[in-house]
Every structure is written in structure tokens, then in C-alpha cells.
Amino acid sequence: MKNSKETDLFKESMREKFRDEYLLTDHDHDVWSKVYQEISDSKSLQVNNKFKWYYAAAAILVFASALTVTIFVLKQNQNSSTSQIAAQTENSAPAQSPLNKDEIKQEQSASESSLNSNKKAINKTAKPADKPDFANGLKYRAEEKSIVQNLEDGSVVTLNTATDLKKENTFLNNRNVLVDGEAFFEVSSDKNNPFTVYFGQYKLVVVGTKFNVRNRRDEHYSEITVQEGIVKVYDNITADGILVTKGQQLTIPVEGNSILKQVDAENFLSWKTGKLDFRKTRLEDIALILSRTKETQITLDNNVKKCKFTGDLSGLSIEEAVQVIALTNSLKAEKTEGKIHLTGNSCE
Amino acid sequence: MEKSDVAKAAEGDLKAFKKIFDYYLPRMRPVCLRYVHTAFEADDILQEAFVKIFHNIKNFKFEGSFEGWVRRIVVNTALDHFKRNSTFYSHLNIDQINENETESEEIDLSGAEPSELILLINKLPEGYRMVFNLYVLEDYSHREIAELLGISEGTSRSQYSKAKNSLKKMIVGQRFGFKSTLINRFNSK
Known part of the structure; x- marks a missing residue:
């Protein structure tokens, strides 16, 4: 059995090579966020089912007691009936609530244990002024090839190579995205729901336009080029934001003031075209x-x-x-x- | 990993599960990366695998190692992903005749870096690579591999021996800069 012995030698030395492999990455947290979201979704589903069960039990109880009372009342006097039904309903309520509270508490402690809770996400929807949380959202990545991505609101994004686009979970409500790299946006028009692009420490707001955002980590500036419409850019210096219109380009250096100039926008889209x-x-x-x-x-x-x-x-x-x-x-x-x-x- | 964390996670304790996740994610990522081409795909598989781990952890009976159990789930998830996204089977069917391959000489791996070996393994055709990973690095038997991939035991064996030969040739070629046709073929890819 010369053959199998040799096989074992090769196999064993290979196995030895790959023992104790360990690899931490900067997207480990994203994986946890998604796992957490899925498992907490399924947990809350269980809770909902329990809710339903107790509701049903309570409803039957209320209905049964109401029926008894009604029969009783029919035989007796009609005037006192309403107050008695109310009393019965109150009695049946505590039977369900302690259990519900337990479930809710469990949910809360579970949420606290994680860095990202659904509760936070809900707060965010309520107050759009808060910084959005992209950790929970979906991420698109173009590595060696650029990709075209349709978003749920009808907008289209083209990602240049080595670019990440993150989308908030509540994207359909607030249209918040984050760009790391370079991307061209064709935003579908919705005046009541502005589209916000976060890049580096800045953001820009539009209602429906075509523009390019370049925010490369290895470059000392960010650059917005507008091909169509108007974009409002917040560079952290100009409080009211800077309006960048068709055929204009805004460069935001790491230090110093932003520079607005006229360009041929098409030229800056050559990576795409x-x-x-x-x-x-x-x-x-x-x-x-x-x-x-x-x-x-x-x-x-x-x-x-x-x-x-x-x-x-x-x-x-x-x-x-x-x-x-x-x-x-x-x-x-x-x-x-x-x-x-x-x-x-x-x-x- | 502490036994109590596993027990707690089995009762739905997310804090304990996060501990398990933090411990195993960096250990499972290299395993996962051997079955896919991009970090992005690996993320997807790891996500799916850890959700499965969470839902099934109550079925873990504390017989055998927990790491081995986690690893099997990760590997199985990677294989499912692979089956969904690959033309693997058609390759295998054409390629299943047992050839009388001549064994190349035994080689010494002591100087090779794992990262270099990974690059070479990733150059193997998909079918070879899967069988190689499962047989060598996951220590599955050919019978188990046959079952997992839905192929015959003989096919698994022949795929492994071909994978091994290709790898050896690549390693020898890399070391001495041989310009064999095989190396050129891989380089031009």
C-alpha cells in the first residue's frame, strides 16, 4: 500500500500547514449585524405567536363571561349589565400581561447585549435628523469590476471598482446611503422624500438628479460632479450647504475650503462610459x-x-x-x- | 469555548451566542474562503451558517467537539452555496474516468507558506478543489464526500489524486521556476 501511505504524508503535511488559521476582517461586524437581525427577527416572531395565543385565550374568556353575564342580565335587570362586563374584562386583562411583560423584558435585554438593536433603528425613522445607522443595512461591493445596482426606490447606482455602497435598513422611508469609493447616482425623483448620500464626514441631499461622488480613502479630497439637476452638499463648513448644479464640480479637501468650478461632467464619468x-x-x-x-x-x-x-x-x-x-x-x-x-x- | 456559553446560547441567550460568534468567526472565515472566490461570498455563507448554528445549537449534545460541530455546519453551508452556484456536476461527469496517473515524486512542504498554498489551491479546477478541501483539510472520507457532493466514491478518489498531482506540479514549478506547460496554463488564466 505504498500509494495510500504517500497520500497520508501529503495530507498530513498539508493539514499541518492550515492548523490554527485565524482571520479577522473589517467586515466581521457587518456579518454579526445581519446574523443578529435574522435571529432576533425569528425571536420576535415567536413572541408574536405567544401574544396571539394569549389574546385568543383572553378574548374567549371575555366572550364567555360576557355571554354568561348577558344571559344572567337577560333574566334579571338590564341596567347593571354594562358595568359588569367592564369588570369582567378588567379581570381577564392581568392574566395576559405579566407573561407579555416577561417576553418584552427578554427582548430588551437581548437588544442591550448587542451593539445594534432594532429599537435604535425605529428611533432613527422617527427622527431623520439623527446620524443613520448603516451597520444593519445591506452592503453592495464592487471589487474588480464596476456594477450597476437598482435600488428599491427606482434609483440606479453604478459602483466603480473598489467601492462599497451601504444602504440603511429603513432605506425606503428615508433614502439614506453611504459611499466609500466612487459611484454614479441616477436618483428617481421624489420631492417628499429626499435622497441622502453620506461620504466621509460629509453628506449631500438631492430630490432627483444625476451625479457622481468620489470619496477614495487614499485621496485627500472628496469630489462631487453633477451631470443633471441640483445637489446640495454639506461640507461641515457651510452651514446651509452648497448648491452644485449641472456641469459643476465641488472638491472638498481634507483641510481648507471647498472649491466649486465648471467642468465637463461627462469627462469625469469616463470610468463608467x-x-x-x-x-x-x-x-x-x-x-x-x-x-x-x-x-x-x-x-x-x-x-x-x-x-x-x-x-x-x-x-x-x-x-x-x-x-x-x-x-x-x-x-x-x-x-x-x-x-x-x-x-x-x-x-x- | 466554555460549555456554559453553549448551554446558555441553546436557551436563546444572545449575549452568550455573541461570544461564540466572536470566537468562531475568525476561525471559520479561512475555512469558508477555501470554498468561494470572494470575501463577499464568504460573508454570505458565514452569515447563513451562524444563523443555522443559533437555531440548532440546542441540538448539540456535547458529544465530540463543539468546534467540529460548528465547522461542519460552515462547510455544509459552503457546499450548499457551491451547489447552487456552480456547474460542478457537469465537470465531474465528463471527468470521472479513472486515469492511470503516474504519481509525481514526494515533495517537502516545510518551506511553503500557507498563503502561497491557498493561492495554488484556488487555482485548481472547482471539482478538484472541493474534493481536495473536504478530503485533506476537513478530513472527510471519500465515502462522506461522495455523499455530500452526490458523486461516486471512485470519482472522489480520482478527483483527489488529480488535485494532488496538479498541486504538486504547481508547487515544484513555483519553487524552481519551471516553465512547464501546466504552470504556463495556470499563469495565463
């Missing part, structure tokens, strides 16, 4: 967009940042694209270790 078709676009914008889509950092001399370029760079490699830009604007490109730097004379 694959189109890199520029019309009199500032080189600083093009450099930024190309750096993002091609994963090569492109930097510019200060005096050429405002130079403009018109042309379609879709489908070109980064080298080809840079060459086209450099030739059109008489610039010089220097390539070092995956970075490209453009220099030249000022265009002004």
Missing part, C-alpha cells in the same frame, strides 16, 4: 482623469495647467494619449518610474 472625449478641457482636468483611468500618475508644470485640449483619447494607451496631448500643445513629456510629467510654455 469608457469615453475620453475632451472639448476645450483644461490640462489639469485631463491629467487627473487620465491618472485615474490609466493608473499612471500624470503631473503638470504650473504654467501649463490651464492649457486646453480638444480631442478624443478613448481607447488609447497612456503613452499614446500623452503623446497626442504633448504634440498638440508643444509640450515635453518626461517619464520616470510609472509617472509622467509634462512641461512647456504657458498658453496664456
